[in-house]
Amino acid sequence: MISDMQLVFVILIITTICFLVPRFRxxxxxxNALHALLLTGLITVGEAFAGFSNSxxxxxxxxxxxxxxxxxxxxAQKAGDLLVKKTGNSELKLTIFMxxxxxxxxxxxxxxxxxxxLLPIVVxxxxxxxxxxxxxxxxxxFASSMGGALTLIGTAPNLIASQSLHDAGYGALSFFAFTPIGLAMLATGILYLWFVGRKMLDKPIENKTGTTEKFDAEELVEQYGVTNQIFAVKAPPSSDLVGSTIKxxxxxxxxxxxxxxxxxKEATALTRIIGRLQTQRMTIEPSYVIEADDIFLIYGEETAVKQLVANTGLTLQKGNxxxxxxxxxxxxxxxxxxxxNQTIQQVxxxxxxxxxxxALKHQFxxxxxxxxxxxxxxxxxxxxHGKWKDINLLSAEKNDTVILKSAAGATDLANQTQKSMVAGIILFVMLLAMVLEWVPAVVAIVVAAVFMVLTGCxxxxxxxxxSINWQTVILIACMLPMATALENTGGVTFLSEGLIQSLGGVGPIAVLAGxxxxxxxxxxxxxxTATAVLLFPVAILTAEQMGVSPFPMVMAVAFSSSMAFATPVATPPNAMVMAAGKYSFLDFVRVGIPLQILIAIIAILLVPLMFPF
Structure with a gap:
């Protein structure tokens, strides 16, 4: 009969396989993993939902x-503006400063x-x-991942590392505990990316792309292959459509x-004097009433446009x-x-x-x-296509979309920049409270979040x-009970003993490297985050069984979980730049694996020095 520990590992293996399938969130x-643990009796109801109250x-x-x-x-936009000011026309300045x-x-x-x-700014x-x-x-x-490892709040695994050590009775990590090693990793990464990585990514400038400083609508329309689907038609005074709405x-x-x-063409007081009509161009609303001599820009197949012209008495205008x-x-x-995973119609x-x-462009x-x-x-x-106001409103929804190229002007959202000083003060006080340990970290962060709302930031x-990424929150809360189940059934001990038996004879550094x-x-x-949640208990128990400090083991897991460069699905930033940079999976492998190895060497050498066994 299958034991409780074996059952936990079966659930863990199935969960891991499901994580690998892009179709599953x-x-x-x-x-579902939480439900499986609860329904099989491997954890109690209290243990199942304890993650939601975790700090x-x-x-x-x-x-x-x-x-x-x-x-x-x-x-944050001010930081992006600073990037524009400081780089000038130097590739070295742009790369390093960015x-x-x-x-x-x-x-x-x-x-x-x-x-x-920063993505649209860099593009x-x-x-x-x-x-x-x-x-x-x-x-x-890659720099965003390395930067996340600089502080306690930079990435979720760092917070979980600190909490895991605290729960095990070893005390929490300080705000800048990760910083010295993180800076060494960042410096190594920057040198590698400048001297090696960027050369691997050096691609020729496309004939239709990147050759002008000014946003070029004609160029963009041509890239998406819709140039031949834009037509101009005119409504003559004799047309039956005059007086009808677009809807x-x-x-x-x-x-x-x-x-x-x-x-x-509209007449104003000035145009009546000089005898010329003023041309006005606007986006179409369904309620717009067609007037004589209006010229419409329409999007569709040529055969459909010709059929429209034949049926309605509109006239097709020559020229693009x-x-x-x-x-x-x-x-x-x-x-x-x-x-x-939704259609345009569904959303x-x-x-x-x-x-x-x-137009739409799928990957590859x-x-x-x-x-x-x-x-x-x-x-x-x-x-x-739409009003510049609506384009800017869409650009504000950073959780869903990023405006990569646009000539739209600034909207009223720009007026919110007056709040930047207030936001800066709130962020600074939060960091100061955490560094000086005036209050527990969770209190400092929650208070800062409340003040961001109360002050209108x-x-x-x-x-x-x-703004809360509930996927991350739910993921952490539901994976913490998996670690509890592994501990309750002896799974953590099994993994720890296996690690010690295979590498313990060489020494603690070998176990840390493993x-x-x-x-x-x-x-x-x-x-x-899921990786860190599962392996922190293993790291702590392994250190305890070897009679050494758990800090270097935990720090190794924390750094390693954040330094994921070899695949485009390893981190959200990797996935985000894939379409904009027109990368292939192989690009991440070629550039990421050498960096992965370099950072691993830095970590294995420095972690025991900064956090002795």
Whole structure:
């Protein structure tokens, strides 16, 4: 008959396999694993839901709100503006300053949010300097991971490491406990990425991309292959459509075409004097009433447009008509976007954002005209059209999308930058309270999150809740009971004894290296948080059985879980830059594995020096 320990390992193996399948959400996998442990009687009800009251879970949730305050207040954007000012036209300055800036920001706020803020800025700078974006985006993603290892709050595994040591009776880690080793890793990483990594990623500038400093709508439309699907038609005074609204025509359902813009000539007091009419261009609303001599820019297949012209008396205009630059944007989906695995129709994209999707590009595929029933996938990028105000509102939703290219002007959201000083003060006081240990870390972070809302740095309470990445919160809360089940059934002891028997004879450094290697392997394919939760108890018990300090073992697992470079699915920043940099899976392998090995050597050498056995 199967023992309780064997049953736990069966559930763990199935859970790990499910984590590896992209189709399954990590949080749902963790919830089902929790249910399996509870229903099989391996843990009690209290143990099953203890994770939701764990201080780490509360801190992680509150840190998302703090980070949202930093983003919405404009404080993070100011850091991006600093990047633009300091780099000039030097590739060396751009690369080094970008890597340092990303790392520093990631040490205090979400690395995913940091990359979302800086991604379009770096792409724009690459266009100005005639560099292929792929040369810098993988280094940026890697720097965000290395930066997360600089402080206690930089990444969830660091917080879990501190809590695990505290729960085991060894005391919590200080705020800057990770910093000396983290800085050595960061310096090594920057040198490697400058002298080696960027050369591996050195790609020729595409003929149609990156050659101009100014945003080029014509170039973007051509990249997405919709140039030949934009037509201009005119409504003559004799047309039966004059006086009708756009909604009444039902063009999308009848002809599968979309009206995007109208060009019309209006008379003003000045134009009446000089005898010339003023041209006005605007995006189309369903309620727009067609007037004589209006010129419409429509999107559709040529045969459908010709049929429309034949049936309605509209006249087809000669020559290529260009869409207004401020009405276009290229958008990529974040790895944890709520739009993933849904169709354009299901998310009501037009109604929700006020934007029209013109074309869609799946990963490793050519762009094509979108289909409302087509599912949005991980790594997709889309070309959208609409008012510049709506484009900027979409750009504010950093959890779901990142505006990669746009000529849209600043909206009223820019006025929130006056809150940046307030957000900076709140963040500074929070860090000071944690460093000087005035209050427990969880109290400092929760209070900071509340003040971000009360001072308006996070504009609405609903936005504070929306900013929390519940997938991460649920994942941690549901995986903590897995560690409890392993401890209760002797699974942690089994793993620890196996590690000691295989490597213990060589010495504690060999065991530390083994733990680092195991953690590194798992973190390439499954969540670094889940990996850390499972292996911290093993690290602590292994150290206790060997009669050495658990601190170096725990630190090795913490660093290793954060340093995941070899696959695009290892971290959200890796996944986020994949579409923007037009990378292949092999690009991450070629650049990431040597860096993975270098960082491992640094960790194995320095951790025992800073945290003696």
């Amino acid at each position: 990590a949080d749902l996998v963790a919830v 780490v879970v509360i801190m992680v949730a509150a840190l998302f709100i703090v980070g949202e305050g930093v983003f919405q207040s404009g404080l 890597l340092v800036l990303v790392a520093v920001l990631s040490g205090f706020i979400s690395n995913t949010g940091t990359v979302a803020i 724009s700078l690459c266009r100005q300097m005639q560099l292929h974006p792929g040369k810098l985006l993988i280094p940026m993603a 009444e025509l039902r063009l999308p359902s009848t002809y599968q075409i979309t009206v995007l813009e109208v060009i019309k 008509q260009q869409l207004e630059e401020a009405h276009l944007a290229e958008v990529i989906l974040t790895p944890r976007s709520r739009l993933i 009501n994209f037009r109604e929700k954002y006020g934007l029209t999707v013109l 595929s050519e762009p094509r005209r979108f289909n409302e029933d087509e599912t949005l996938l991980y790594g997709d990028s889309i070309l959208v 996070v504009r609405q309470t609903d936005q504070a809740y929306q 733990l680092y290697a195991i953690t590194s392997l798992f973190s390439q394919f499954i969540s670094n």
